[in-house]
Amino acid sequence: MINRKRNNDKPHVLLPINLRTKTLLIIGLSVLVIASILVSSLFVGSIETNFVNANQLPSFEHLFGTDWMGRDMFSRTVAGLGLSLTVGFIASILSTCVSIFLGLFSSFNRIADEIVASIIDLFGSIPHILLIILVSIMFGGGTIGVIMGIGLTHWTPLARVLRSQVKEIKTEQYISLAENLGRSKVWIAMKHIFPLIISQIIVGVILMFPHAIMHEAAITFLGFGLPPHDPAIGVILSESMNYLSSGYWWLAFYPGLSLLIIVLLFDLIGENVEKLLNPETAQE
């Protein structure tokens, strides 16, 4: 959104590139940042405790400061972000599968469409965070509970988009032609409808990601799921709550800020991918 406005009117002086190259560049850079965080989180390993360095302010040695056990907060944050990204990734795939299934299922007939609509309504009628809590309890809590809780509740917006898209496609003539030729509902859904909603799905998945990550942080902050020694961002933040009154602001500030940046990067990727897939929206 911020970048979109800037380069429509005049060619950029410093970087004489067109909108398409710039879009690709933004996507590439954002993916690179996220991938590097994910890869480096794999190499963090166990973070050494050193009580001599406990509760230090951010410095060049410890970029994000240290906590009460003298652990380097930067390493913990990177590890936590890696964990959040992984959980978000699995959860997004789950949610996408659910929404694709429901979207295609709604194409079968009126009753199927009504069923899908009422399931979407049902999920929309309970506040999202309570729904995640319910589902994660159903799976017995723990890491599995968090993944399932987030994965099985984030499909509603995408399913709603797909359902309306499917409704539109179903009015096309080639669909009724295929029906008259005796093709099965499944065949039509797979061959005629699915290929047309792929671009929606891709954008939907990328825009789902930041929500999943934020909810993962929220739900672990509340104390559900991941065990306290795992360096998930939510766990780090809820731990830092105990040290707020002592004035150790860096324990909460930097991990939260990193999460914010990751979410912004995903939004940026989503918007730019949408520009590439639906070029008519790019000139707005």
Place this chain on the structure above:
Amino acid sequence: MNKKTLLKFFGYKLVRFIILMLAVAIFSFILLDLSPINPVTVYLKGAAVSPAQRAILEQYFGVGVPLPTKIYHWLCDLAQGNLGTSLIYRVPVIDVIWDKFSASIVLMALSWIFSGILGFGLGVLAGKNKGSWIDKAIKVYCYIIQSAPSFWVGMLILMIFAVYLGWFPIGFGVPIGVKSTDATFMEWASRLVLPTLTLSLVGLAPIAMYTRNELVQVLSSDYILFARSRGESGWDLIKNHGIRNILLPAVTLQFLSFSELFGGAVLVEQVFSYPGIGQTAVAAGLQSDVPLLLGIVLFSAVFVFVGNLLADLSYYIIDPRIKESEFND
């Protein structure tokens, strides 16, 4: 609007409400029943009991009863307004919810009003000055706050106002050692300020962005061009032609945000240790207090439904065009 359409509207909504509540009740019950958590173990909290006593408790909690029977009993109790007894508080669930919700409703109502007014105001300001630095600043703010976890924003506010500046107490609805009913008005109020501030700052972003975009669209319309050609300009133009056109959808949008408001309250109450319904929901979830959690889920569904109903009603009541079209029928 005549009486008949109003009755029809409410009749339709009532039927929908009953179906939805049934669906939510059954759905959430099944979810929690599938959970591997054993209610007897939770109830006992590790206390040692003889197998005989355990068997009595298992019978009381209905361990081993088939699911359809359990759902039937749960719905029968629900129809009589009996939500069961909370395992944590050991009092009827309905009392706990009532007690906690009355604390939360103040917080949520205040945040709802502030975020609505502030969001609308900022949206109009940004839309009127489209492309200026004010517009850009408001847009960047909304963009960032929508991507920030609300509990983290709460923590930042807590750090700035309670720890660094020391203007407000840290956490707890009332001072330690004072019963919540004995707390003075000022003690309550001072603990309300920061959670309300957080929820308002977070909640204003969607409404501000929406108002801005709508106003920008309205300002590029033909009737604005006509109004300008007649010599109208400045705030009068915005007031007479802009705000009148965008206020209704903005109000509707704000009513539709009840679900996010509730979710935000859950997180913010946790940060500020505010003894409301959100904190109770988290405690119920963490300590597997199934009756209380079910009660809160049902209650929150009612809350969200009321928001949606008010949004629909606002269309019926406020918009003169809809009224007129019905009179002409």
